[in-house]
Amino acid sequence: MRTAFDFSPLYRSSIGFDRIFNLLENAPQAVETWPPYDIERSDENNYRVTIAVAGFSEDDLDISHEPNLLIVSGERKKQDEVEYLHRGLPVRPFTRRFELADHMTVTGASLNNGLLTIDLVRQVPEEMKPRRITIAKQDGARKAGQVEKPKQAA
Incomplete structure (x- = not known):
């Protein structure tokens, strides 16, 4: 497309x-709007994703981390034997994908009061970090002059 x-x-x-x-x-x-989520940045390299997953337990949720991709999915495995007169809490299956920058790793996840929290950190290898290059000074100052064209053999 x-x-x-x-x-x-x-x-x-x-x-x-x-x-x-x-x-x-x-x-x-089409933009997916469920489940709702927040993305927080606590400093330059630490991030937190918080997803509202009321009604799901730890066993119902799956978090997978691939290069540059975080996938969170949920599906209720056990159905309640309750007859609902009104069912307002959505418990439908979902999959939420987050595109990650290079060198992002998941450091932990927790479920508390219906909020799934996933902590991320960016760990850029030392050889990939920007470094400052010093310019060497020459001993003798060169005067500006005309560059001569190399002579060609006949």
């Missing part, structure tokens, strides 16, 4: 951002 935007001019001037443009091209048109 194509969007109304043409990203080809941006492809020419960007290196390594192809994945971002592919995500924009393949973005789903």
Whole structure:
């Protein structure tokens, strides 16, 4: 499916951002709104995803982490033997996907009072972090001059 935007001019001037443009091209048109969730950032490298999953137990939920993708799904495994006059709490199966940045790892998850909390941390390897390059100074100052064209052999 194509969007109304043409990203080809941006492809020419960007290196390594192809994945971002592919995500924009393949973005789903229908937005999932259930279950509701929050994403918090406590500092530069620590994040927390909180999902409202009232009515689900730990056994009903599944969290999987793939490279650049966090998948949370839930399905009630046991049905209550109760006759409901009104059922207002949604307990339908769900799958929620979160696109993660590079080097994100899940450090923990907990379920408390109907809120599933997933902690994430970004651990960029030392060799991938930006580093400052010093410029070496030359001993003798060179004067500006005209560059001569190399002579060609006849």
